[in-house]
Amino acid sequence: xxxxxxxxxxxxxxxxxxxxxxxxxxxxxxxxxxxxxxxxxxxxxxxxxxxxxxxxxxxxxxxxxxxxxxxxxxxxxxxxxxxxxxxxxxxxxxxxxxxxxxxxxxxxxxxxxxxxxxxxxxxxxxxxxxxxxxxxxxxxxxxxxxxxxxxxxxxxxxxxxxxxxxxxxxxxxxxxxxxxxxxxxxxxxxxxxxxxxxxxxxxxxxxxxxxxxxxxxxxxxxxxxxxx
Numbered sequence: 001x002x003x004x005x006x007x008x009x010x011x012x013x014x015x016x017x018x019x020x021x022x023x024x025x026x027x028x029x030x031x032x033x034x035x036x037x038x039x040x041x042x043x044x045x046x047x048x049x050x051x052x053x054x055x056x057x058x059x060x061x062x063x064x065x066x067x068x069x070x071x072x073x074x075x076x077x078x079x080x081x082x083x084x085x086x087x088x089x090x091x092x093x094x095x096x097x098x099x100x101x102x103x104x105x106x107x108x109x110x111x112x113x114x115x116x117x118x119x120x121x122x123x124x125x126x127x128x129x130x131x132x133x134x135x136x137x138x139x140x141x142x143x144x145x146x147x148x149x150x151x152x153x154x155x156x157x158x159x160x161x162x163x164x165x166x167x168x169x170x171x172x173x174x175x176x177x178x179x180x181x182x183x184x185x186x187x188x189x190x191x192x193x194x195x196x197x198x199x200x201x202x203x204x205x206x207x208x209x210x211x212x213x214x215x216x217x218x219x220x221x222x223x224x225x226x227x228x
Contacts, residue, residue: 045148
């Protein structure tokens with residue numbers, strides 16, 4: 001590793017807190033797995049937002065008038081996003097608890113409001129809000145897609161922001177420099193996609209949660225306004 005061509009080598013002895021292979025393995029593995037589930041939800045959310053932005057909207061004929069419906073794929077994707085978020089919450093909650101147990105063993109306290117601990121809790125609460133909103137009917141298909149993007153931003157802050165932007169706390173062994181441009185570009189592009197998809201959904205349907213089809217007489221209308 002020392003002879004590997006890495007600029008600015010800063011190798012040092014492993015800190016005592018990282019020499020516990022048991023806690024290191026189960027805590028890190030669980031947390032990283034939760035990040036993977038969150039990334040899956042984010043990817044599906046971006047795909048869903050792509051359908052909202054570029055997909056084919058439909059018209060439902062009714063006796064009282066016509067209703068515009070979001071692209072058909074958005075409904076199925078919303079279900080997949082919801083399931084991926086459930087896995088992310090389960091793993092993130094377990095990983096946070098395991099991290100607290102490891103902190104108690106290593107530092108003598110379960111919780112100390114360390115920045116990494118706080119942002120892990122914020123990530124968990126962010127996903128719980130989205131899941132609860134979906135379960136309670138406060139948000140629909142577009143809302144859960146937007147929640148997947150917001151959740152990915154919070155996880156990005158928990159993983160990258162604490163280590164590379166804040167640079168404070170007991171998790172100093174994970175600190176680093178660089179990548180700010182890429183991180184902020186990631187956030188801007190995500191929220192730009194979310195905003196653009198929301199604008200088109202609002203323009204096509206008049207709200208942010210388009211009605212679900214209840215009759216078979218649907219007419220598909222693409223982004224150019226042509227019906228088929």
